[in-house]
Amino acid sequence: MLFPTRGSLIDLCMGILRKLAIAFVVFLLVAGGAVYFVTRGDTASLSVDAVAGTDPTLAEPDPQSFPTIEIAEPVGWAQGESPTAAAGLSVNRFAEGLDHPRILYALPNGDILVTLTRAPAAEEDSASEGFMATVEGLIADYLFTQAGAAGDSPNEIVLLRDADGDGVAEVRQTILSEGLDSPSGMSWLDGKLYVANHDAVLEFDYELGSDRVTSAPERLMDLPAGGGHWMRNLELHPDGDRFYVAVGSVSNVGERGMAVEEGRAMIWEYNLESQSARPFGAGMRNANGLDFSPWSGELWTTVNERDMLGSDLVPDYLTNVPIGAQYGWPWVYFKDNIDRRVEAPMPKFLLEYTRKPVFAMGPHVAALGLVFTAEGHRMGDAMASGAFVARHGSWNRSPPSGYDVVYVAFDERGAPIGKPVPVLDDFLKDDGTTAGRPTWVEWAGDGSLLVSDDTAGIIWRTYSPDADPGAGIERIATKKIPPRRELRDPRASFEEDYLRQQAGQKVGQ
Numbered sequence: 001m002l003f004p005t006r007g008s009l010i011d012l013c014m015g016i017l018r019k020l021a022i023a024f025v026v027f028l029l030v031a032g033g034a035v036y037f038v039t040r041g042d043t044a045s046l047s048v049d050a051v052a053g054t055d056p057t058l059a060e061p062d063p064q065s066f067p068t069i070e071i072a073e074p075v076g077w078a079q080g081e082s083p084t085a086a087a088g089l090s091v092n093r094f095a096e097g098l099d100h101p102r103i104l105y106a107l108p109n110g111d112i113l114v115t116l117t118r119a120p121a122a123e124e125d126s127a128s129e130g131f132m133a134t135v136e137g138l139i140a141d142y143l144f145t146q147a148g149a150a151g152d153s154p155n156e157i158v159l160l161r162d163a164d165g166d167g168v169a170e171v172r173q174t175i176l177s178e179g180l181d182s183p184s185g186m187s188w189l190d191g192k193l194y195v196a197n198h199d200a201v202l203e204f205d206y207e208l209g210s211d212r213v214t215s216a217p218e219r220l221m222d223l224p225a226g227g228g229h230w231m232r233n234l235e236l237h238p239d240g241d242r243f244y245v246a247v248g249s250v251s252n253v254g255e256r257g258m259a260v261e262e263g264r265a266m267i268w269e270y271n272l273e274s275q276s277a278r279p280f281g282a283g284m285r286n287a288n289g290l291d292f293s294p295w296s297g298e299l300w301t302t303v304n305e306r307d308m309l310g311s312d313l314v315p316d317y318l319t320n321v322p323i324g325a326q327y328g329w330p331w332v333y334f335k336d337n338i339d340r341r342v343e344a345p346m347p348k349f350l351l352e353y354t355r356k357p358v359f360a361m362g363p364h365v366a367a368l369g370l371v372f373t374a375e376g377h378r379m380g381d382a383m384a385s386g387a388f389v390a391r392h393g394s395w396n397r398s399p400p401s402g403y404d405v406v407y408v409a410f411d412e413r414g415a416p417i418g419k420p421v422p423v424l425d426d427f428l429k430d431d432g433t434t435a436g437r438p439t440w441v442e443w444a445g446d447g448s449l450l451v452s453d454d455t456a457g458i459i460w461r462t463y464s465p466d467a468d469p470g471a472g473i474e475r476i477a478t479k480k481i482p483p484r485r486e487l488r489d490p491r492a493s494f495e496e497d498y499l500r501q502q503a504g505q506k507v508g509q
Contacts, residue, residue: 041064041066041067041068041069041070041311041396041398042062042064042068042310042311042398043311043398043399044310044311044312044363044397044398044399044401045059045311045312046059046312046363048362048363048365048401048402049362049419049420051312051313051315051360051362051363052315052359052360052361052362052419052420053359053360053418053419054358054359054360054416054417056315056334056360057312058313058314058315058334058337059310059312059313061309061310061313061337061339061340062309062310062313063308063309063340063341064308064309064310067307067308067396068310068311068396068397068398069395069396070394070395070396070397070398070399070400070432071395072393072400072403072428072429072432072433072434073148073432073433073434074148074433074434074435074436074437074455074456075429075433075434075435076435076436076455076456077435077436077456077458081435082460083404083405083424083425083426083427083435083436083438083460084424084425084426085423085424085462086383086407086421086422086423086424086425088380088382088464088466088467089379089380089423089462089463089464090462090463090464090465091424091460091461091462092167092168092460092461093168093458093459093460093461094112094160094162094167094168094169094444094450094459094460094461095114095160095168095169095172095458095459096456096457096458096459097457098114098116098158098457098458098459099116099154099156099457100116100117100118100149100151100153100154100454100455100457101114101115101116101158101439101452101453101454101457101458101459102114102115102116102117102184102231102439102440102452102454103115103117103183103184103185103186103231103233103369103439103440103452104369104440104441104442104450104452104459105185105186105187105188105442106442106443106444106445106450107188107208108188108208109208109209109445110161110162110444110445111159111160111161111208111209112159112160112161112169112442112444112450112459113157113158113159113160113175113186114157114158114160114452114459115156115157115183115184115186115195116154116155116156116157116158117153117154117155117156117180117182117183117184118149118150118151118152118153118154118182119149119153119182119198119226119230120153120181120182120198120199120225120226120230121152121153122226148437148454148455149454149455153181153182155177155180155181155182155183156174156176156177156180157174157175157176157177157180157183157186157195157213158172158173158174158175159171159172159173159174159175159211160172160459161173162444162446165446167446167448167461169459173211173212175206175210175211175212175213176193176195176204176212176213179202179204179216179217180195180197181197181198181199182197182198182226182230183195183196183197183198184196184197184198184231184232184233184234185231185232185233185234185235185245185246185290186234187234187235187236187243188206188208188236189236189240190240191205191206191207192204192205192206193205193206193213194220194234194236194243195217195234196223196232196233196234196245197223197232198223198225198226198230198231198232199222199223199224199225199226200219200220200221200222200223201219201220201221201223201232201234201243201245201270202217202218202219202220203217203218203220204217204218220270220275221245221268221270221277223245223247223263223268224247224262224263224264227248227249227250227260227264228248228249228250228251228252229248229249229250229285229286229304230248231246231248231288232245232246232247233245233246233287233288233289233290234246234290235290235291235292235299237292238292238297240272241271241272241273242269242270242271242272243269243270243272244267244268244269244270244280244290244299245267245268245270246267246284246287246288246290246301247263247264247265247266247267247268247287248264248265248285248286248287248288248304249261249264249265249285249286249329249330250264251330252285252306252307252308252330253306253329253330253339253341253342254330254342254343254344255341255343257344258344263279265282265283265284265285265286265329265330266279266280266281266282266283266284266287267279267280267281267282267284267287267290267299267301267321268280269323280299280321280323280324280325281299281301281321281322281323281324281325281326281327282325282326282327283325283326283327283328283329283332283354284301284303284321284327284329285303285304285305285306285329285330286303286304287301287302287303287321288301288302288303288304288367288368288369288370289301289302289367289368289369289370289371289389289390289440289441290370291370291371291372291387292372293320293372293414294372294373294374294414294472294473294475295410295413295414295473295475295476296320296414296475296476297475298320298321298322299320299321299322300318300319300320300321300370300372300387301318301319301321301370302316302317302318302361302367302368302369302370302389303316303317303318303319303327303357303367304316304366304367305317305329305333306329306330306333306339307364307396308396309339311363311364311396311397311398312363313333313363314333314334314337314363315334315360315361315362315363315365316360316361316362316363316364316365316366316367316391317334317357317358317359317360317361317367318357318358318359318361318367318370318387318389318408318416319355319357319358319359320358325355326350326353326354326355327354327355327357328350328354328355330342330344331344331346331347331350332346332350332351332354334356334357334360335354335355335356335357336351336354336356338351358415358416359408359416361389361391361406361420362391362401362402362420363394363397363401364394364395364396364397364401364402365391365392365393365394365401365402366391366392366393366394366402367389367390367391367392367402368389368390368391368392368438368439368440369389369390369438369439369440369441369442369451369452370387370388370389370390370441371387371388371441371442371443371449372386372387372388372473373385373386373387373388373470373472373473374443374472375469375470375471375472375473376443376447376469376470376472377443377447377449377469377470378446378447378448378463378464378467378468378469378470379407379423379447379449379462379463379464379467379470380464380466380467380470381467381470383407383409383421383423384470384471385409385410385411385412385473386407386408386409386410386416387407387408387410387416388405388406388407388408388423388441388449389405389406389407389408389420389441390405390438390439390440390441390451390452391403391404391405391406391420391438392437392438392439393427393428393434393437393438400428400432403427403428403434403437403438404422404423404424404425404426404427404428404438405422405423405424405425405438405441405449405451405462406420406421406422406423407420407421407422407423408420408421409421413476414476423449423462424438424451424460424462427453434455435456436453436454436455436456436458437453437454437455437456438451438452438453438460439451439452439453439454440452444461446463447463447469447470448461448462448463449461449462449463
């Protein structure tokens with residue numbers, strides 16, 4: 001029996017190692033190709049404007065097992081650098097050096113409040129959904145990190161004051177940090193400051209001009225906590241007797257089951273007098289900006305629609321929210337387009353009462369902050385009758401969309417027309433990075449428009465230096481239809497009208 005020599009053993013081992021190395025290289029090439037194929041995603045075939053307006057082009061859905069990912073890395077603004085303002089507008093830094101500023105709220109005395117906030121700390125998932133939750137959590141962490149939104153929430157409300165009127169806030173004071181947990185929306189009335197945490201609406205005592213909130217909070221309303229969409233915008237009704245809170249969904253299209261979506265994907269109304277809450281509008285995946293139409297007094301909102309149907313679908317939208325409104329999520333989008341990915345049974349007759357959104361803002365633009373034209377604005381005649389919307393920017397469209405502040409013109413009857421018009425642009429750079437991400441819009445006391453830029457930590461201020469303070473929009477007055485006091489055959493009414501008309505003609509002869 002012959003035994004292998006030492007040299008033959010070495011040759012044998014080297015041959016095995018070479019084969020393993022080749023196999024490993026092949027594996028890496030195949031895996032890399034697979035990762036590239038999966039992550040390259042879907043490239044848009046339509047422009048953002050084509051998928052915007054009152055009659056957007058809706059492409060055929062292209063369901064994806066893995067989302068298109070194209071994240072613009074935030075790199076910040078260089079000293080002296082700023083977004084590009086529309087013709088006739090000026091832009092400057094109202095405040096900077098803030099830790100992830102999001103919601104802006106103007107107090108009646110001209111002070112500006114801003115929430116410094118991020119997503120709440122993740123809770124431990126149950127064992128039954130641990131693996132899927134872990135995978136989704138890892139993806140979410142990656143996206144948050146790449147988009148500049150990772151980290152602990154500062155949980156502060158900061159007051160900004162431009163006391164000398166030069167367009168820059170020289171006063172910067174943290175007025176509240178206790179009791180806050182990923183705070184978002186704010187409103188104030190009659191010495192009460194209302195703040196929406198991710199899981200509750202709180203009420204604090206606060207007098208205008210004070211440099212600190214010292215009262216303990218009163219918990220007015222519990223909210224579904226955290227979730228995939230954790231921001232909770234809050235808007236007080238002009239009558240002062242109720243407020244509205246937007247609560248987004250946990251998921252994209254109910255893939256975790258509809259039980260976890262209880263109380264979500266809707267706008268809630270809370271009555272301050274009766275201390276009771278009710279669902280006001282539903283079927284909105286992630287409602288954000290809230291404001292009341294100056295023409296009709298009706299509530300309007302911006303909504304972030306679903307993902308993973310391709311780069312051209314589905315457009316975010318701007319719409320009115322009459323009481324009881326249903327916009328179809330997750331089963332339906334844009335009135336009558338059924339999402340076949342949803343496994344939960346569709347409610348009966350949903351298509352019959354689902355509303356079509358009024359105005360598409362473009363696909364994956366992440367429409368957030370919203371304000372209507374207000375009395376005293378200084379945005380010029382070209383932007384004197386409409387709405388201003390901050391488009392935070394996409395993470396799942398190729399090429400990216402949003403990353404700007406736009407103006408949507410409204411006609412004399414209070415209906416949006418045309419396409420979104422840039423107000424502040426060029427947050428997104430040619431190399432695929434972004435200097436910042438516009439998040440919220442609010443009117444300053446001098447009529448300028450303030451814009452929060454969360455990843456850059458800046459509040460921008462834009463206005464037209466040549467414009468006089470603009471007039472407010474006049475409320476449309478309508479006459480009530482008198483109630484019918486009796487039931488009558490319509491034919492009898494026509495006959496009576498005809499006889500009266502004939503009698504009038506004879507008298508005239």
